[in-house]
Amino acid sequence: MALTAVLRLPARALLRPWALLRGVALGRTEAAAGIRNGARRFGSQHVLVEPAAAAGVAVMKLRNPPVNSLSLELLTELVISLEKLENDKVFRGVILTSDCPSVFSSGLDLRELCGRNPARYAEFWKAVQEMWLRFYLSNLVLVAAINGACPAGGCLLSLTCDYRVLADNPKYLMGLNETLLGIVAPFWFKDSIMNTIGHRATEQALQLGSLLPPAEALQVGMVDQVVPEDQLLSTALSVMAKWLAVPDHARQLTKSMIRQATADRLLKQRDADIQNFVSFISKDAIQKSLQTYLEKLKQKKG
Numbered sequence: 001m002a003l004t005a006v007l008r009l010p011a012r013a014l015l016r017p018w019a020l021l022r023g024v025a026l027g028r029t030e031a032a033a034g035i036r037n038g039a040r041r042f043g044s045q046h047v048l049v050e051p052a053a054a055a056g057v058a059v060m061k062l063r064n065p066p067v068n069s070l071s072l073e074l075l076t077e078l079v080i081s082l083e084k085l086e087n088d089k090v091f092r093g094v095i096l097t098s099d100c101p102s103v104f105s106s107g108l109d110l111r112e113l114c115g116r117n118p119a120r121y122a123e124f125w126k127a128v129q130e131m132w133l134r135f136y137l138s139n140l141v142l143v144a145a146i147n148g149a150c151p152a153g154g155c156l157l158s159l160t161c162d163y164r165v166l167a168d169n170p171k172y173l174m175g176l177n178e179t180l181l182g183i184v185a186p187f188w189f190k191d192s193i194m195n196t197i198g199h200r201a202t203e204q205a206l207q208l209g210s211l212l213p214p215a216e217a218l219q220v221g222m223v224d225q226v227v228p229e230d231q232l233l234s235t236a237l238s239v240m241a242k243w244l245a246v247p248d249h250a251r252q253l254t255k256s257m258i259r260q261a262t263a264d265r266l267l268k269q270r271d272a273d274i275q276n277f278v279s280f281i282s283k284d285a286i287q288k289s290l291q292t293y294l295e296k297l298k299q300k301k302g
């Protein structure tokens, strides 16, 4: 970026060099680098963050086409983006949504679970843990505006949020379907859903690997609201306004009081959980199941 262009930027942009550096790294223009109508905007390859119409609110969009599978890169960028927002005192709430048509997130990237070496599995699982811990314990208000299918790890990501709004479309199925892939959702996936929909509903949803359409997701409490697709963002903003009307310190301490014990269960055994994952996913039978599932997904089109 030329010096003259830098000098034309508002002073507050210069106080946040990461926003500029990101723009420079991506070779973008001044507007795309983060300054549009006086509002900051930043992005990485797979996560786009822009200020919402409401003060103090950012919209974080997943953009890993075609289906926002949670690769190591996307998971890492999600955590970095959230951290930037948490460190920027301007922001108090984030609306999490998808930039890919009709899919919120297809869950963990199956290519990360197949045919890799143990070190890579361990690195990937650490990133999944990190994403969950950082989003689950974030002191920002997180509202998921779910604008597409939301299976497995995608559902987990939405469960870290304080509130979920789902667009009303029968194709937007949601749930933890791990058992249908022949794999097992770890205890902290189970804790996330059980804290949301309760014990009995979890017994069914998790064992059956249920993917629920909007009306059923609402009925069981997996989402808090189902709205027509064209009202998704405005609803998320209204919800956000209600949550932001509460003083931050009181809400944050309350959130932590409710969620910390669940997070601590993982924090106390992160390494063991990684080892468990690596040995489970490396088994021949599990690899076979996953390969078959991936093949079926690919054949679906043909």
Ligand SMILES: CCCCC/C=C\CCCC/C=C/C(=O)SCCNC(=O)CCNC(=O)[C@H](O)C(C)(C)COP(=O)(O)OP(=O)(O)OC[C@H]1O[C@@H](n2cnc3c(N)ncnc32)[C@H](O)[C@@H]1OP(=O)(O)O
Pocket: 066, 067, 069, 070, 102, 103, 105, 106, 107, 108, 109, 110, 111, 149, 151, 152, 153, 154, 177, 178, 181, 183, 184, 185, 186, 276, 277, 280, 281, 294, 297, 298, 299, 300, 301
């Ligand atoms: C007792 C000890 C326990 C220890 C536990 C240890 C480990 C296990 C835990 C692991 C937890 C795993 C969590 C996960 O998240 S696994 C991922 C599960 N995800 C799914 O089942 C969703 C699969 N995808 C779909 O159902 C659909 O793709 C869709 C999201 C509904 C979108 O449908 P559509 O728009 O029709 O797109 P396509 O199906 O045509 O897909 C387009 C291409 O994307 C590829 N794809 C889809 N999903 C994934 C994925 N998750 N990862 C990688 N790639 C994916 C698909 O194959 C197509 O590829 P192509 O264009 O090359 O054919």
